[in-house]
Amino acid sequence: MTVPASPLRGRSEPVARALSALRGAGTRGSGGVLLVSGPAGIGKTALLSEIGQQAATTGLRVARSKCDAIEQVSPAAPVLAMLRAGRDPLATAGEYEQITRTVSEPLLLADRIASQLERVSAASPLLIAIDDLQWADRISRFLLRTLVSRLTGLPVVWVLAGRDDDFGPEITGHDLVRVNQIRLAPLSTSDRAT
Numbered sequence: 732m733t734v735p736a737s738p739l740r741g742r743s744e745p746v747a748r749a750l751s752a753l754r755g756a757g758t759r760g761s762g763g764v765l766l767v768s769g770p771a772g773i774g775k776t777a778l779l780s781e782i783g784q785q786a787a788t789t790g791l792r793v794a795r796s797k798c799d800a801i802e803q804v805s806p807a808a809p810v811l812a813m814l815r816a817g818r819d820p821l822a823t824a825g826e827y828e829q830i831t832r833t834v835s836e837p838l839l840l841a842d843r844i845a846s847q848l849e850r851v852s853a854a855s856p857l858l859i860a861i862d863d864l865q866w867a868d869r870i871s872r873f874l875l876r877t878l879v880s881r882l883t884g885l886p887v888v889w890v891l892a893g894r895d896d897d898f899g900p901e902i903t904g905h906d907l908v909r910v911n912q913i914r915l916a917p918l919s920t921s922d923r924a925t
Contacts, residue, residue: 742778745913749782752888752911753789753858761909762885767892769915775892778915779860782890786858791888792851794821797862798871806870807834809861810844810878821851837870841877848882856886864893 745767752763765782767775776797783793796813811831814822822830826847833839851857861867861875879889 742774742781742915745778745915746781746785748911748913749778749890750785752909753782753786753791753856762882762887762889763909763911764879764889764891765911765913767890767913767915768895770894773915773917775915776862778913779862779890779892783858783860786888791856791858792819792821793817793858793860795860795862798864798866798868800863800866805834806868807837807840807874808871809867810871810874813859813861814844814847821857822847834870837873840870841874841881844874845878845881848878848887849885852882852885852887856888858888858890860890860892862892864891865895867893 749765752765767778769775779795783795786793794813794816796809796816798809811827811834814820814830815824815827820827830840830843830847833843848857848859864872867875875889875891
């Protein structure tokens with residue numbers, strides 16, 4: 732599986748680490764978690780976009796979402812939104828409607844989303860990317876923690892980005908899930924010059 736070089740200057744190492752996780756999902760059927768952190772404006776969203784594009788070229792289904800900066804739209808909105816994101820949503824309109832009916836029952840909601848992702852990942856490896864986790868509501872954080880744990884061992888790669896370095900343990904807990912922390916630093920002068 733040959734992957735084109737990343738157009739992101741100064742980010743070849745983080746992209747290579749992400750691609751390694753994607754290859755694991757595509758070839759070995761194993762998943763993992765990439766936690767991308769760094770201050771505002773450092774390039775987290777650009778990195779997530781590049782990872783998503785690379786994943787799509789390698790045959791993974793990609794679902795992306797982001798948390799709301801102003802306030803939470805509704806409980807679990809970023810996790811639910813990723814189910815219907817993109818050209819090839821992970822849930823049909825009918826499946827989505829069934830899942831959203833349980834939004835007031837977080838345990839049942841987590842079970843329904845996990846079941847949906849299990850079905851989808853049985854047919855094709857997945858990349859699920861959620862940006863701006865610093866603004867995630869508590870139900871979304873609960874869902875992510877539950878889903879990452881339940882889907883361990885399936886070909887699902889999670890790319891979660893936020894400003895805080897400490898959101899990883901809250902999401903991944905103490906489960907035996909492979910976690911790769913990517914802390915973005917400012918670009919060097921030579922990377923910015925061209």
